[in-house]
């Protein structure tokens with residue numbers, strides 16, 4: 001990646017931006033170098049995650065939200081990252097979220113990028129956070145991130161987004177919501193989309209009960225779920241708690257979108273005032289450093305310690321000659337001695 | 345590092361509602377390990393070029409059964425070039441009369457496919473085209 005293309009990105013050249021996104025997504029050396037430089041220019045974007053079951057209307061909602069955000073804040077650019085699953089068998093992917101975002105095609109201040117999950121299981125791709133950083137550095141004030149259609153455990157988005165929106169639809173008949181409690185707990189905002197269908201009000205009531213239960217629980221524990229982000233925060237006792245609002249929308253008819261946008265912007269203001277914006281940022285930086293640290297420690301280890309030694313220790317452990325803990329001690333000692341030698 | 349994924353945009357320009365072929369081809373490409381972006385029906389050439397730009401695709405595949413290919417294809421090519429995307433490989437499929445094929449190839453289409461095309465062949469051609477481009 002040349003510095004010319006980084007400058008082009010900074011000046012708003014969208015082809016340069018698009019190419020850098022690819023380099024970063026593919027983790028080429030050039031992409032990594034670009035990301036290192038661009039990271040220093042990040043930190044101003046509001047990242048908004050949209051998750052929920054397959055077909056609940058996430059893409060349609062993103063389409064409507066992007067338009068409304070642009071209308072309310074015309075000076076802000078909007079980026080959309082839409083993640084769809086890769087096939088575990090072929091590695092291929094059909095990325096169809098754009099089909100629902102055709103209203104946005106003629107606005108050059110909106111940039112939509114589809115992403116395949118490439119084997120990651122948490123509802124995002126490995127490099128989704130990195131792409132959001134590129135958009136952030138490129139001056140996109142809002143970044144909407146649509147996850148893979150998620151049911152329960154795909155909750156990675158919460159570590160990336162400032163505001164997490166969980167989308168559900170009216171349940172049918174007497175069955176309860178398709179949505180699981182685990183995913184409700186990550187919501188800053190709950191949306192019952194397809195509110196043109198029967199049962200929307202029951203869904204709202206159901207969700208409100210669920211939220212109040214979870215909320216009461218977290219208060220009793222002296223802990224709101226957002227505090228999971230703050231391993232080391234000074235804001236431990238944020239006074240005003242955020243209780244997730246529940247809104248009805250009909251995304252394909254742009255109904256309820258103004259209200260939802262209002263709540264999203266209120267949430268950002270709440271995060272900033274309560275210090276949680278800062279805390280979330282810090283937590284995600286901490287997680288990022290930790291991830292990279294583990295990766296490079298492992299890489300060092302693999303360079304220093306021959307596979308043969310690992311294999312012979314595995315055999316030794318399997319014979320019950322030594323414990324796994326003992327094997328780890330031997331490996332760490334070997335690693336330490338060896339890296340000392342090489343650095344002399 | 346794993347092999348770089350091939351990214352393809354499958355698009356239907358114009359008012360043509362025949363989308364079976366586009367979907368069949370898109371699915372075959374996915375099953376061949378490619379990442380396929382599908383943008384749906386009724387796209388203008390400008391919208392197609394815009395999507396190709398944002399998605400940084402290696403290949404754009406157009407499916408046209410309406411007979412409007414002689415107007416639409418050159419416009420897509422012009423819009424791609426205007427955006428600076430000169431290295432995108434263009435594939436075309438659908439109902440394209442024999443007489444029009446050479447002109448379209450001369451304008452910059454890489455290859456053209458008609459009814460009954462074996463999708464495995466399309467995937468093989470795409471891999472070759474992308475490889476020779478790199």
Ligand code: B12
Nearest residue numbers: 360361362363364365405407409410411437438458459461
């Ligand atoms: C099914 C069909 C329809 C269905 C479409 C359903 C749908 N959602 O797709 C319906 C009934 C709706 C329909 C309507 C019409 N149709 Co019609 N239809 C057909 C028919 C019989 C088959 C098309 C098909 O689905 N084939 C199956 C798919 C899998 O094959 P394919 O599209 O050819 O795709 C293959 C290859 O071409 C290639 N390929 C295709 N796209 C791409 C893209 C890339 C990138 C690549 C690499 C390869 C590739 O690979 C595919 C796999 O092998 C054809 C006749 C025919 N034999 O082709 C007429 C035909 C296409 N229709 C025709 C017409 C005129 C119409 C109507 C205008 C009729 C009318 N007067 O109302 C309307 C227009 C509808 C509209 N809004 O556009 C004409 C077009 C004439 C022309 N272009 O000069 C045809 C050729 C019939 C004829 N002989 O007159 N139609």
Ligand SMILES: Nc1nc2c(ncn2[C@@H]2O[C@H](COP(=O)(O)OP(=O)(O)OP(=O)(O)O)[C@@H](O)[C@H]2O)c(=O)[nH]1
Nearest residue numbers: 054055056057058059060100149193194250251252
């Ligand atoms: N009736 C109704 N249909 C809607 C509404 N919003 C979206 N839809 C339709 O629901 C279907 C799925 O919408 P998408 O936006 O693709 O849903 P999604 O959650 O992004 O789907 P995946 O990405 O596949 O998980 C489409 O046919 C939409 O037109 C709504 O408010 N009411």
Ligand SMILES: [Mg+2]
Nearest residue numbers: 058059097146
């Ligand atoms: Mg979607």
